[in-house]
Amino acid sequence: CMVRHYKFNVVLKNTTRMCSSKPIVTVNGRYPGPTLVAREDDTVLVKVVNHVKYNLSIHWHGIRQVRTGWADGPAYITQCPIQPGQSYVYNFTITGQRGTLWWHAHILWLRATVHGAIVILPKRDVPYPFPKPHKEEVVILGEWWKSDVEAVINEALKSGLAPNVSDAHTINGHPGPVSGCPSNGYTLPVKAGKTYMLRIINAALNEELFFKIAGHQLTVVEVDATYVKPFKTDTIVIAPGQTTNVLITAHLGGGKYMVAASPFMDAPIAVDNMTATAFLHYSGSLTSAATTTLTSTPPKNATSVATNFTRALRSLNSKQYPANVPLKIDHSLLFTVGLGINPCPTCVNGSRVVASINNVTFVMPKISLLQAHFFNISGVFTSDFPGNPPVPFNFTSTQVTNFATKQGTKLYRLAYNDTVQLVLQDTGMITPENHPLHLHGFNFFEVGRGLGNFNPKTDPKKFNLVDPVERNTIGVPSGGWTAIRFRADNPGVWFMHCHLEVHTTWGLKMAFVVDNGKGPNESLIPPPSDFPKC
Numbered sequence: 222c223m224v225r226h227y228k229f230n231v232v233l234k235n236t237t238r239m240c241s242s243k244p245i246v247t248v249n250g251r252y253p254g255p256t257l258v259a260r261e262d263d264t265v266l267v268k269v270v271n272h273v274k275y276n277l278s279i280h281w282h283g284i285r286q287v288r289t290g291w292a293d294g295p296a297y298i299t300q301c302p303i304q305p306g307q308s309y310v311y312n313f314t315i316t317g318q319r320g321t322l323w324w325h326a327h328i329l330w331l332r333a334t335v336h337g338a339i340v341i342l343p344k345r346d347v348p349y350p351f352p353k354p355h356k357e358e359v360v361i362l363g364e365w366w367k368s369d370v371e372a373v374i375n376e377a378l379k380s381g382l383a384p385n386v387s388d389a390h391t392i393n394g395h396p397g398p399v400s401g402c403p404s405n406g407y408t409l410p411v412k413a414g415k416t417y418m419l420r421i422i423n424a425a426l427n428e429e430l431f432f433k434i435a436g437h438q439l440t441v442v443e444v445d446a447t448y449v450k451p452f453k454t455d456t457i458v459i460a461p462g463q464t465t466n467v468l469i470t471a472h473l474g475g476g477k478y479m480v481a482a483s484p485f486m487d488a489p490i491a492v493d494n495m496t497a498t499a500f501l502h503y504s505g506s507l508t509s510a511a512t513t514t515l516t517s518t519p520p521k522n523a524t525s526v527a528t529n530f531t532r533a534l535r536s537l538n539s540k541q542y543p544a545n546v547p548l549k550i551d552h553s554l555l556f557t558v559g560l561g562i563n564p565c566p567t568c569v570n571g572s573r574v575v576a577s578i579n580n581v582t583f584v585m586p587k588i589s590l591l592q593a594h595f596f597n598i599s600g601v602f603t604s605d606f607p608g609n610p611p612v613p614f615n616f617t618s619t620q621v622t623n624f625a626t627k628q629g630t631k632l633y634r635l636a637y638n639d640t641v642q643l644v645l646q647d648t649g650m651i652t653p654e655n656h657p658l659h660l661h662g663f664n665f666f667e668v669g670r671g672l673g674n675f676n677p678k679t680d681p682k683k684f685n686l687v688d689p690v691e692r693n694t695i696g697v698p699s700g701g702w703t704a705i706r707f708r709a710d711n712p713g714v715w716f717m718h719c720h721l722e723v724h725t726t727w728g729l730k731m732a733f734v735v736d737n738g739k740g741p742n743e744s745l746i747p748p749p750s751d752f753p754k755c
């Protein structure tokens with residue numbers, strides 16, 4: 222294994238999309254940002270230098286950060302932000318992971334433009350558990366706002382209302398032609414007869430997406446940097462935060478084939494309905510006369526497409542890559558996730574939309590939780606996060622009259638190596654909605670999911686404890702639930718939140734604190750000397 226050095230200069234860059242220009246925050250002037258390439262077991266050092274006016278931090282989404290929580294990145298959770306003019310070296314080792322992950326800013330809404338791929342190659346001489354593709358391509362799905370993204374969320378926080386939706390979705394930074402602006406989209410060149418691996422990342426702030434390629438089936442081989450049993454599909458469903466590797470064989474003779482990404486949202490809320498388009502382009506037919514085959518993605522409320530896709534996901538569970546699902550459970554938790562309404566005298570309706578887990582709207586601390594934990598600083602958080610929802614603040618209830626939530630900086634405490642079963646239940650408060658929940662510091666197994674209320678008596682009997690999919694971000698179905706299991710084998714403070722950025726902002730977040738173990742390699746290491754100060 223080796224040490225890989227990267228330098229991320231965070232700078233403003235004037236960028237044109239949809240026929241209008243604006244300065245955006247970027248890494249090294251690029252949107253999407255540079256791809257970080259490493260191998261399993263490598264150590265990665267990324268020097269992040271802040272040249273913009275915002276405080277910032279970068280998160281390495283899905284990297285387990287075993288004992289190195291100081292390098293995880295969520296602002297005020299594991300670190301104070303890197304202030305303008307300052308820098309910080311993120312230093313971590315990639316242990317037991319290979320596949321596609323990604324990095325993104327983890328403060329304010331800067332991740333709209335500050336994001337990029339992490340490609341973790343298997344150890345040298347270890348092959349993929351599928352035929353080696355001819356070539357690999359990163360495909361980042363995102364959203365584009367014509368206006369300034371920070372202004373969008375600040376306006377919403379002032380009014381108490383929902384923020385504006387994006388103006389377009391993007392594929393590798395480009396929406397494709399949109400009405401009134403005949404711009405070029407992204408083109409992926411292919412050779413007839415060859416197989417390609419696409420490393421697809423959903424970096425959008427607020428929307429789950431469908432992804433499809435005209436005339437070509439996709440073979441899913443990996444999600445969230447864990448191998449799955451390969452299966453074929455026309456369409457993939459991918460939530461913000463998730464990654465999906467697919468194989469695609471260029472089995473046709475030539476021509477251009479549309480690549481499309483559009484929203485999946487089965488709630489009656491406003492979404493950006495634009496379909497982002499790109500093209501798969503066979504070499505040897507690169508003339509303007511090339512036949513073009515179009516496609517269309519499912520409608521935004523195509524729940525069955527999403528359900529079928531999710532059901533097909535299974536861990537590879539081979540001898541080399543076993544699914545180590547915890548069987549004995551130390552903590553059986555039930556978290557409701559959803560929206561709420563709190564009073565706000567200065568807001569438009571005298572109230573503001575909030576979000577919560579078990580009716581707690583998380584309040585960000587002034588210094589990072591990890592520092593407070595490591596240095597025993599009192600008064601920053603409490604360890605009384607409720608393991609069950611309060612009654613009668615109930616899920617999928619039509620009878621709720623009290624939409625108000627409590628506020629607090631509450632953590633749930635786990636001993637080293639404790640096992641957790643966590644049922645995430647959409648409350649359907651205000652409206653049922655999908656919630657892609659992301660857990661930092663761990664992979665978990667999705668052992669079950671269903672619609673309606675989770676039934677603690679009957680549902681666990683149907684859990685898949687053999688080959689459930691292993692991931693770091695899970696879509697809680699709207700009006701339904703999902704059950705995950707993980708082992709707390711990583712000491713530190715680990716954020717869990719909805720990866721719809723608007724829900725995180727509204728408070729759909731909490732954190733687990735995992736104490737050190739007693740063994741020699743079971744403690745959090747001390748912070749590095751350049752660790753940012755608040």
Ligand code: C2O
Pocket residue numbers: 280282295325327462659661716718720
């Ligand atoms: Cu991808 Cu806490 O984030």
